[in-house]
Amino acid sequence: MACLEQHEIQSLVALSNPYQQLDRLAGRLKGGDVVILACGPSLSDYAPDELERLLAGRCVMAVKQAFDVVPELVDFQILNTWNSQRYDYSRRRPFIIRETAIGDPPVFGEADLELTVARPSALSEQLAIRQNFADYTFDRQIDRPWGPGVLYEIGFYLALHLGAGRIITLGWDVGVRASSIMPHFYDRPNPRKTALLHRSMAIRSLHERNRFRHDAGVLYNKPRIIADEVDACIAASEGWHRYLQEQGVELIVVSSGSLVSPSIRRARLEDLIVPEPVAAAVQRCQA
Structure with missing residues (x-):
């Protein structure tokens, strides 16, 4: 069981107003943990059943396809228009946050909170370059910076807004230096999907081509790195x-191959989280 019960997610969805939704979420965790599952290869360091055991009752945020690893535990799924696909929410539907920038290619699928990303005129305006993190907290504005990356644009800000005391990341590997390739935990050959992608190239309209790819369940809108x-x-x-750290939040990296700063604490997930009875975990989260 995840931290947010289904009726609470439905209540958030029903609000529809993004400011009201964010107000409802503000400070909810009161110093608790947020576990962010990103899509780097090290997400595979743990089997899904291990994650289910360790993360039961925790607040879990999944970046895009990381949702598919433990779908019944995810409270928040964060998306943008890149590396999109169709998701199966039949087992459990999280609260879905998606950001879009003007000029982005079309994307399909559900979203409960739609956010806009400013498109800077130069790379020097990226959040990663300017590092003006305080300017984009959700209590200041809901428009998102250009990170790059949904983890920087939404993930850390949402955890901070929820009142997290610790942010534990798994799969935050960053990438490969001096490379245009961004590895993911789900990278593996799939002849059926390759054939569908090839077939879709005959569709001239980008809108209809992406609709075909979405409905076919294949990855689309792969970004240029x-x-x-x-x-x-x-x-x-x-x-x-x-x-x-200045906000009183500890950032921890579980990912074995992450390139993030060595000053960020590394730890094993099982050393950070002591599994607790699910009922007690949910009660603690909702307190």
Whole structure:
């Protein structure tokens, strides 16, 4: 069982007004943990059943496809328009937050809180470069900065808004230095999906092509990675560490191969979290 009960998510969805939704979430955790599952290869360091045992009753935030690893435990799923796909919410539906920038390619699927990302005119305006983290807390504005990356644009800010005392990340690997390749935990050959992607190229309209890919369950809107972005994100990880520390929040990395700043504490998930009875965990989370 996840931290938010289904009726609480439905209540948030029913509000529809983004300011009211964020007000409802403000300070909810009162110093508790937020576990963020990102899509780096190290998310596979733990089997799904291990994560289910360790994270039961915790506040879990999943970046995009990380939702599929432990769908019944995810409270918040955070999306943007890149590396999109269709998700199966039949087992449990999280609260879905999606951000979009003007000019982004079309995307389909559900979202409960829609946010806008400013598109800077230069790379020097990225949050990772400027590191003006305090300017984009949700109590100041709901428009999102250009990170790059949904973890920097939404994930850490949402955890801070919830009142987290610790942010524990798994799968936050950043990428590969001096490379245009961004590895993910789900990277593996799939002939059926490759054939569907090839078939979709015959569709001339980008809108209809993306609709076909979404309905077919294949990944679409793969982004172009700028090689220097990885170094910028590595440097920004140290800035995030300092900023969150100033707010009284400890940032911890579980990922074995992460390139984030060495000043950020590394630990094993089982050393950070003592599994507790699910009923007690949920009661603590809702207190």
